[in-house]
Amino acid sequence: MLMAKRGLILSTTAALTAAVAVVGFQLANPSAAAFKSSPKELVDEVWQVINREYVDGNFNKVDWQQTRRKYLSRDYASKAEAYRAVREMLKTLDDPYTRFMDPEQFKSMQIDTSGELTGVGIQLGMDENTKKLTVISPIEGSPAARAGILAKDIIITIAGKSTEGMDINQAVALIRGPSGTKVKLGVQRGGRTFDVELERAKIEVHPVKAEVRDSGIGKVGYIRLTQFNGNAASDMRKAIQSHVDQNVKGFILDLRSNPGGLLYSSAEIARMWLDNATIVSTIDRKGESERLTANRQALTDKPLVVLVDGGSASASEILSGALQDNKRAVLVGTKTFGKGLVQSVHRLGDESGLAVTIAKYYTPNGTDINHSGIKPDISIELTDSDRERLVKNRDLIGTIEDPQYAKALEVLTKRVQNPQLPSVSRN
Known part of the structure; x- marks a missing residue:
């Protein structure tokens, strides 16, 4: 694995506009040809990064060696299968801030840290106690802010789908879309619930x-x-x-x-x-x-x-x-x-990305x-x-x-x- 550049990120949220607190990147560039011939390479690459860097050496009481054997014993016929396996593997760590990003999501995160966003303008986090998707804050001047979305609002539905059991990446995939299109969110605020329809847009931060x-x-x-x-x-x-x-x-x-x-x-x-x-x-x-x-x-x-x-x-x-x-x-x-978490961000072989809590x-x-x-x-x-x-x-x-x-x-x-x-x- 060739390390081209190293850096850290602070994990605060995974944003619907891909806004996470970024300090830099560790860019890994294994052979793209190797990945194309064997998506299993990606699964192992992710496992290796977690094994080397994850903040908890006990991996939150997960047998990480057994996890590797389990996921490398499978065959993966496509990128989509490898992506699903990686997300499933990371979910065992019970850490919403250690996450896999497909190429589109990873590109969005990079755009966010440069100050140019596309989306509805919500910073979204996972409440560690309730496991509910919770708004950290709307971005100033964004569609979400104009619609009155507030910090601590809970997103209970996205386009009519319940968010119960949904992780941040799934929420991002549902909410993102072309500029000018709309998405309806079900919001819980205190004891009341209501729907908000937001029009996706390019957001200048x-x-x-x-x-x-x-x-x-x-x-x-x-x-x-x-x-x-x-x-x-x-x-x-x-x-x-x-x-x-x-x-x-x-x-x-x-x-x-x-x-x-x-x-x-x-x-x-x-x-x-x-x-x-x-x-x-x-x-x-x-x-x-x-x-x-x-x-x-x-x-x-x-x-x-x-x-x-x-x-x-x-x-x-x-x-x-x-x-x-x-x-x-x-x-x-x-x-x-x-x-108060620090993350390292890795660019993987097919331009997907991995954020790892390291400190x-x-x-x-x-x-x-x-x-x-x-x-x-x-x-x-x-x-x-x-x-x-x-x-x-x-x-x-x-x-x-x-x-x-x-x-x-x-x-x-x-x-x-x-x-x-x-x-x-x-x-």
Whole structure:
């Protein structure tokens, strides 16, 4: 197996638009001719990658050697048969973030991390307790967002088919389709269910939206980051520098409903706010740790407040955790999603792909947020009426009419007026 390039991804979700948090790729290019003559080669290739890299050396109590014997004892007459076998084999690991992608799905994932999407704009995850397909967040400006889909909504049907027992890849296959066509989703939100018809479309992801605003303390920089894709770091740098040049008094960084993205993008953005500090640590199955640090490249030391919620996941949690643990920012909002997994992505011989969970990540204080999420310093929930109002008029998000933003501005105002305030006690 020839390794052309290596990298990692943070697993937060498998998105219906193929948006997972990508840090890079490990590209494997075995002989295409060998695969064509024997689809079994693909099955063994996937097994070998899992055997070498999977985060749990006990493979979640699966006899992985026996698994190899079982699946290599079969004959596969086509790619489709090999694909089904691979998915069946991976399902035994009970890890929705270790997954196989056919060539179309793999291409979509690569497109997503570049910042260009096609689909309905839903980041979809598998709830580890209920095993239900759950919305992490809709993508800003997407058909799903315009239709009012919210984080934590449960997708119960797709085009009339029940999602019970359906994995993320199957959901992706049902929801994807040509731009301009429609798909109907059955949604459960709290105690009620309803249908939403969405028109598939090309989605341009502009991950950074920035604005300098007047306030009672002078100019304030508001930056909303919706995804950590390939453009996020450069766009963030431009936004911060522009605000610094306009002499803002402080910043509000909005990470709400940000499902994550590139690991190294989140680290690079953290370095724009931190001077000399640990950003994140990863630990693999051998206990080997890699630490990413800030190295005196901060663009500003002005006061910072970060907005988070249940849709802030993965790379968002790395950034917010680094800023919180290093006392660089005050976090306002609600508890984050709680996904702390690192993945390696492999391109396989027929241009299909494999994402493998290979490590966990920890905040600078050593917190494993994979199940618990990150608690904000100051908690403020939106009421149902607040949510409905903001969904109906999304232009109100990040304004004084948004209760969480209003609280963030209040906190920032106090920090600007009294820089010596002690660290906030978490509640």
